[in-house]
C-alpha cells in the first residue's frame with residue numbers, strides 16, 4: 741500500500757467529533773468507534789469533557805460501542821476520562837503502531853471495516869487505522885482558544901507533507 745493510501749482518511753469530517761451522528765454511522769455501516777483522546781474529544785491537558793461532548797458520547801453509545809485509544813502516557817488522566825464515559829481505554833497506544841490499536845479493535849468483535857478510527861492527526865490516528873484496515877475519520881481538532889500547543893505545528897506539517905504526497909484533505913460534504 742502506498743503512503744497516499746495509508747495517509748488518506750476515508751472521511752474528512754471538516755468539523756469536530758460532534759459531527760459524527762448515528763445517521764452518518766448507519767449510512768457507512770459503521771458499528772464501533774475507536775476514539776483518539778487529545779484534541780479529538782478534549783483539548784490537551786483537560787480532564788473534563790465538554791457537556792456537548794459528553795452528551796454526544798452518550799447518544800452514540802446507545803447505538804455503537806466506543807473505546808478510547810490514546811498515545812498519551814498520562815494513564816490516570818485517560819483512565820478518568822474513560823471512566824466518565826464508561827468506555828474501555830488504552831493509554832500509551834503508540835499509534836501509528838498497530839499493536840494496541842488492534843487489541844482495542846479486536847475487543848469490539850466486529851469486522852475491521854465496520855470499525856472507525858477517529859482522530860485529529862494523520863501520522864498517528866489515520867496512519868494506524870489505515871494500516872489495520874479500519875475505516876478512518878479525520879476530525880477538526882478540539883483546541884483551547886489561543887492554544888500554543890506545539891502539536892499544532894506538527895499537525896500542520898503532517899497535513900502539508902501529506903498533501904505533497906497527494907492526499908486529499910478538503911472536507912467531503
Ligand SMILES: [Mg+2]
Nearest residue numbers: 776778779860
Ligand atoms: Mg489527537
